Amino acid sequence: MPKNKTHKGAAKRIRVTGTGKLVAEHTNNQHKFEHKSSSRKRRISGTEVLSPADNSRMKKLLGL
Template structure:
């Protein structure tokens, strides 16, 4: 059976941490900042951890 290929779209969006969790970036960070509060912009700039259900799917897409 051939090897599974890495899903490149997922690999660019998610990075695996040392503990095996998947780090992701927030959405809504590219434009239209004038109506967003400073608190919202500051919080969107931080990375987040993917949920457990999404992480289980990502393990199949990202094989590393």
């Protein structure tokens, strides 16, 4: 049986923490900051833990 291939698009966007959680960057945080409020920009900075509903699908894509 052939090896499973990692979904490279998902691998570039999602990483696994030491405890096994999946984290990703917030959306809407790349460009066009001029019209976004300061509070919104602060809220979308950094990373967030993926929801449990997405975990099984993302782990399959990452080959975990």
